[in-house]
Amino acid sequence: MSEKTPASPSQTAAPARKLRQATRLVHGGTMRSQFGETSEALFLTQGYVYESMEAAEARFKGELPGFLYSRFSNPTVAMFEQRMALLEGAESARATGSGMAAVTAALMGQVKAGDHVVAAKALFGSCRYVVEELLPRFGVESTLVDGTDLAQWRAAMRPTTKVLFLESPTNPQLEIIDIAAVAKIAHAGGAMLTVDNVFATPLLQSPLEMGADCVVYSATKHIDGQGRCLGGVILASEEFIQAHVHNLLRQTGPAISPFNAWVLLKGLETLPVRVAQQMRSAATLADHLAGKRGVARVLYPTRKDHPQHELAMRQMSGGGTVLALDLAGGKDAAFRFANQLRVIKISNNLGDAKSLITHPATTTHQRLSPAIRAESGIGDGLLRLSVGLEDVADLIDDLDAGLAAL
Ligand SMILES: Cc1ncc(COP(=O)(O)O)c(C=O)c1O
Known part of the structure; x- marks a missing residue:
């Protein structure tokens, strides 16, 4: 990329031939500088210099391509956004902090004041x-519904409904919501x-x-x-990003640091390998725990006993890296079990190379009232296990030590 005319990611991305996903995750969106570096460059800069006042004017008018200010445009962030867009099959992406x-x-x-939002109850806190x-x-009303009940989504729609919002699988009880059906309800009511x-x-899973x-x-x-x-x-589509996202991010500034974008860009290179391995282990551990003394229920989307197993098989190509287990002895059993673990760490994060276990009722979801937690299926015996990259035999030994304490 020359200093005068920064390339757009698409100009220097991998060749036009249609590449498969793992290849896109290694090469997609790469913009090489004049030094021809192998690894993507980290542009740790706030601003950009222009060769003349006329060039600055032209860039601000959008007549010349190039970056203006890292609150809303930065080459490293742009590489991350472009690689994410390729992965998701989206026209456009914007990264945030x-x-x-x-x-x-x-x-x-x-949304604006007077609009209405419908969301599934089972949302991250x-x-x-x-x-x-x-x-x-800000004058935007909202209705929460049981996301697995399509009749509730339909009943919640109003003429002012603009947005439907859900996560699937849900955190932490791994409920599966029918994305295609909810999209149809949204569009039938003029919402998104x-x-x-x-x-x-x-x-x-590809929601788009x-x-x-x-x-x-x-x-x-x-x-x-x-x-x-x-x-x-x-x-989202370019039209959606321009209409709803671009200017809000540009003017209000929840920007990602170029350094973080660079780490995440490199993370994408290994995403398929990590997720495949973590998912294999998660499925093995779910089967290992099911039916053990003291374990009332194991929730993992691709297990036949998952309440929305068929839907999970239809809309996901794998069960994911997280499982949930409900212990019969409530909070006391959950604490005794987790306190025995040595390899698996107690932490409320997920998706890490390290296996992490959390007790949602006392951590991520403690803000919710006991009644709402009960209604959402977040009992006192529920533990969420995010499975990492350790040897699965060590994870089994660790969980067995936990079970022995029950
Ligand atoms: C489902 C879900 N959505 C959103 C978030 C928020 O992400 P962050 O912690 O990066 O702000 C989390 C974090 O745990 C999550 O689990």
Whole structure:
């Protein structure tokens, strides 16, 4: 890329021949500088210099291509966005400083005072805060429904409904919501569907292909995959991004650091290998735990006993890297079990190379009242296990030590 005329990612991306996904995740979106570096460059810069006042004017008018200011345009961030767009099959992507910045911007960008939002109840706690508390402060009403019940989605629609919002599988009880059916309900009512696709990862589920209008990620999870950087991404059509997202991000500034974007860009190279391995282990551990003394229930989408097994098989190409287990002895049993673990760490994060276990009722979902937790299936015995890259035999030994304490 010359200093005068920065290339767009598409100009220097991998050849025009249609490449397969794993190849796109290694090469897609790469913009090489004049030094021809192998690894993508980290452009840790706030601003850009122009060769003349006329050039600056032309860039600001959009008559010359190039970057203006890293709050909204940076070459390393652009490479990450382009690689994400290729992975998701989206026309356009915008990166943000965290997953919550992506969710908040995607939702707020679509509504104004007087509008209405419908969302599934089983949302990550902070997403629920945005829908239930933040949006209403700005005159946007919201209704929460049981996401697995299509009749509830239909009944909640109003003439003012602009956005439907869901995550699937849900956190932490791994419920599966019918994305194609909810997209149809949204469109029939003149609204649009946004899907938080964190648990499925872009590899196992493609909401845009199922009719969703916008997909959001916490890139903090599997996309980094090694517990280092926060980040988020919003993916949609170019028209959607221009109408609802671009200017909001540009003017309000929830920008991702180029350094974090670089880490996440490199994370994408190994995403398929990591997710495949973690998913194999998750399926093995789910089968290992099922039916053991003290384990009331194991939830993993591709197991036959999962309540929405058939739907999971239809809309996902794998069960994901997270499983949930419900212990018969409630909180006391959950704490005794988790306190025995040595390899698996107690942490509320997920999608990491390290296996992490959390007790949602006392951590991620403790803000919810006991009644709402019960209604959402988040009992006191529920543990969420994010499966990492350790040898699965060591994870089995660890879980067996936990079981022995029950
Ligand atoms: C489903 C889901 N959405 C959004 C987020 C928020 O992401 P971040 O922590 O990157 O802001 C999380 C984080 O745990 C999550 O699990």
